[in-house]
Amino acid sequence: MAATVNKSWTRWLPVAIPYTWLIIFFLIPFLIVLKISFSNTETAIPPYTPVFDGFAGAWEKAREFTFENYKRIVESDLYYRAYGSSVWIAGISTFFTLLIGYPIAYGMARSPLHWRPLLLMLIILPFWTSFLIRVYAWKSILTTEGFLNNFLLWAGVINEPLQILATNTAVYIGIVYSYLPFMILPLYSALEKMDDTLLEAASDLGSTPISSFWKITFPLSLPGVIAGCFLVFIPAVGEFVIPDLLGGSDTEMIGKVMWDEFFSTRDWPAASAVAVVLLLILVVPIAIYQNQQAKAAGG
Amino acid sequence: MKRLSWFNVVTLTLGFAFLYIPILLLVIYSFNEGPNVAIWTGWSTKWYASVFNNEQLMDAAKVTLWIAVFSATLATILGTLAAIVLTRFGNYRGSTLFNGMIYAPLVMPEIILGLALLLLFVAIGFERGFWTIMLAHTTFTLCFVAVVVQSRLVTFDTSLEEAALDLGSPPLRTFFTITLPIILPAVISGWLLAFTLSLDDLVIASFTTGPGATTLPMRIYSAVRLGVKPEINAISTIMIALVSVGVIITSILQKQQLAREEAERRAAKG
DSSP states (O other): OOTTSOOSGGGGHHHHHHHHHHIIIIIHHHHHHHHHHTSOHHHHSSSOOOSOOTTHHHHHHHHTOOOHHHHHHHHOHHHHHHHHHHHHHHHHHHHHHHHHHHHHHHHHHHSOGGGHHHHHHHHHHHHHSOHHHHHHHHHHHHSTTSHHHHHHHHHTSOSSOOOOTTSHHHHHHHHHHHHHHHHHHHHHHHHHTOOHHHHHHHHHTTOOHHHHIIIIIHHHTHHHHHHHHHHHHHHHHTOOHHHHHHSOTTOOOHHHHHHHHHHTSOOHHHHHHHHHHHHHHHHHHHHHHHHHHHHHTTO | OOOOOHHHHHHHHHHHHHHHHHHHHHHHGGGBSSSOSSSOOOBOOHHHHHHHHOHHHHHHHHHHHHHHHHHHHHHHHHHHHHHHHHHHSOSOTTHHHHHHHHHHHHHSOHHHHHHHHHHHHHHTTOOOSHHHHHHHHHHHHHHHHHHHHHHHHHTOOTHHHHHHHHTTOOHHHHIIIIIHHHHHHHHHHHHHHHHHHHHHOOHHHHHHOOTTOOOHHHHHHHHHHTOOOHHHHHHHHHHHHHHHHHHHHHHHHHHHHHHHHHHHHHHHHO
16 A cells, blocks of 8 residues: 555555446446437336347447437426526525525634534534434424414514415525535634634734735635535535425426426436436536545645 | 634524524424424323334334445445545546546435436346445445545554555555554544435435335435424434434544544654
8 A cells, every 4th residue: 555565456456446336336327327318218218228238239229319308408498497596596595505604614713722623513413414304394493383483473573474485485494504514614624724813913903803804814714615615506406305395386496307307207318318417517516626625635 | 712702602602503493393392292393282202102103114214224234334345445545546547537436426416326326227127125225325425435534544644554564564464453443433433424324315215216125214205295293203303313322422533533643643753
């Protein structure tokens, strides 16, 4: 493992095992998705003809190439709106997650040193608890007879219950709640590293706390802001559980469309094409995120 | 020692209230006597009894646990190897693809991964069920294990390994007698993370399952779609309790790891 190891083939065994696993269970599946997305619906609905049927069938297969599924995505209103509103809902939710997560991460980074491990654990703990359970917890809070409406009625803020469940607002709340730890952790690690003497110097030179924040703290925490936003935005675009359980019939998100296409319509080629387009939308943010991670890990 | 400003106290209090009140309400109302999960009628543990008498839920729990144990163990072996590759092999031909395959599943929407794996299993004619969920979970959790173990290996002092190798210890024995004991806390945290991720997963399991293998999240999901039920609150509370114990164990292990790193650093200096 170190530089002194002999150069025999056994040296490469540690590479070969996980590499082979990932090629079989990660790379090849994606190539199959790509292939099926170019197949005819009729020939690809299960039990559809197997993908690997030797070289004789390969040419036959190649001629069956069709852009039909992609044409449908481009032409259909449903897909357009679903992609658009997925990106929109994920964007709004990411913004609010940053808005809520930043002060929390800031408070943590400013807290006494001996508090920090406990605070960190309190942030991580909900992230370990089942995602599904946390989304479910909001269901009983947001119904018309739920805790939130009861509280607001009791406090006299509203006179009649609000319809929050089954609206996009519920989806925003669900995403912000579920993904908040993903935002707080990179923000905290960026803010914690900051050198306090910079702020002291600024205040000695007459800078107000607010202008110090925007001129020093925020720019220095930018890598954390970027990492956090990607960590929330990318999975939120493809989110299925939250819009399905908290959203309404007018909440269109591409994860839900794909799920229905797959489990209800059983149109596998269409679902594959939807997945490929979703990946194309996410490939730029994923690449930026990966690049940053690789850099942070030291290459 | 700095004191927290009132602004920080308020934001931290509100922030943690936002994170914990929903979970707390869910736990409290699992002990509610009535069937409504928002109106308190009295103390009762009858929903717990009904969880344990619900054969479907218990069967699903068993399936889920076994999948989690198998996939976490396999993912830990593969993920640890992958972490060694990431930190020790530098740039070799194909390293970019490997790094990409490790980091991509961390952020990729689960629904895409689930669909891709299902199509693979159908294409190779693998009968879907317990083992296909296990393989799928291994694949996406091994990347998380790799990242956790990698972060430990980055701060690892390689001179110990080099000394052992120089003294004629074979690489494999060096790994098991020197490297593994030192990175063990990270490996265990990786296993626990893989275990909870597998326990938790709904989307990938739904895609890769077949007749006869229904996991607990799948059961919970189909019940939750129809509305809120105190029984679900009860099973959720049990799961939250189990996971909390796991997290506390992990954080103790991490504390030990930090102490060990500190000792290493001191030894290197002295």
